[in-house]
Amino acid sequence: MYKELAEAIRYVKQDLKYPYVFLTTNGRLSTPKKLKAVMEAGLDSLKFSFNNANEEQFAHVTQIAPRNFNKIIANIKSAKEIRDENNYSCGIYASSIKYDGEQQEKMEEAVKEIVDYVDEHYWLPLYGQAGLTAGADDTQPVAGNTGRLDNMRDALPCWSIFTEGHVTYDMHLSACCFDHDGRFNMGNLDKISFKDAWVSEPFQKLRQANLNLDVTGTACEKCIAYS
Secondary structure (H helix, E strand, C coil): CCCCHHHHHHHHHHHHHCCCEEEEECCCCHHHHHHHHHHCCCCCEEECCCCCHHHHHHHHHHHHCCHHHHHHHHHHHHHHHHHHHHCCCCEEEEEEEECCCCHHHHHHHCCCCHHHCCCEEEEECCHHEEEECCHHHHHHCCHHHHHHHHHHCCCCCCCCCHHCCCCCCCCEEECCCCCCCCCCEECCCCCCCCCHHHHCCHHHHHHHHHHHHCCCCCEHHHHHHCC
């Protein structure tokens, strides 16, 4: 969506000397032209979130045209072709939410379409999106952000609030990648520096609650309500 994405990657790789830069995408806008640009800029890895089994399900969940489902598959295949033809060093990965029953069977069939075009595909547990999407379509999410299904960790303390900074579209530092409603806002970056927001009192209190293994009354409470 960001028109200067390739230039941003080039800046952090070449000027700031970041050792590893990666992107996660649902794949819809990952056109061959954009894929080549970000790989050429030095992107180290690209991960596709592949979480729908067919066109009908894709349209139901995303509320956009079903034809985009096949467009995503085509973009995933293009990524490998572009990477290999140009000898870029970008890793290509895909993840899918693991459900059960009929839905999982459908997902396993869908994954067969892309698995040969990625370096690795892995399954993730069903996250509750910080409590905001919990229970949708009669699903039961896991508590917290527990990592990959084959290497899950304890929900508390949450690893992400100590290691990741998330900048929202309106220039706020968020404590959570599942922040959809602003309750994880840790500072307005139009008014204070990233560093000041990162060590702000609200952020420190939230981290301490996680270290205490008791997030009652905090922004994290809904996220671990399933434990």
